[in-house]
Amino acid sequence: MSRNTLLAALLGLAFTGPALAAQADHVKVEHAWIRQLPGDLPAAGYADLVNEGDAPAVLRSASSPAFASAMLHQSSHEGGMNRMSMIDHLDIPAHGRVSLAPGGYHVMLMDPAKPLAVGQKVPLRFEFADGSTLEANFEVRAANAGG
Template sequence: MKPFTLSILLAGFLLTGAVHAGASDHVHASHAWIRVLPGGLPAGAYVTLRNDGDQAVSLSGARSTVYADAMLHRSSTAGGVSRMTMVDALNIPAHGEARLAPAGYHLMLMQANAPVKPGDTVRLTLDFTDGSTLATDFIARPANAMDAGDDHAGH
């Protein structure tokens, strides 16, 4: 293979990788909120994710400069016993949506580096298994909140 052809081929591979590692252009977030608990207790983050792409994608985690760690969990109840299980990913079907909501999938936010109060905005970067990311602003809500506090939280 000629060096020029190899260079063009290599550049194409690098550009393809850059597209996948960048911001998500097919997943959109709405109704993003955090339930703030008192003291140093972990917070729960909830959001509706809409995938307008032709391929399914999976949320694999999140990160933030405000929290030391963010883990994807699923809450469930069986036989009267509530459980919380860490999960590796949450599938978002092509042209479909997935909801992170109380008593279901959520992001567990651990060790805030400063107090987060209701009304604060916290930016989380959502990570997807295809290498894309989505920076999303989450509104902090009080411990007794059950939704994002907007008119469309249940939609």
């Protein structure tokens, strides 16, 4: 993180501080699940984010008490190579939806506090640009589970 990015993040927190407790009540999380991978491979969180509001929602980050690290990622397939890159925001259009799904957007989940068990529900929290947050339980599924 560059010095400027850090500064922007700190200022952003300062400005949105009073709104931090607000719930993102126009956005719903559906079909939330986590793909568990063997060994030390990171798990990935998938869900449909549905915006029922009249304004776009801008997802900025995700976190979970069950993982030391959660990052918004985008997978892409270019020239026969699978790539993943970090994204710093994800727009959910007004009255629209965005799917986090295998091969596309996902929440990369690293360093679990304890091993995941298939069927377990894991809380994830989404943070939006307006300072609102949204929590949902993600069900852990086996590595070979489909979308």
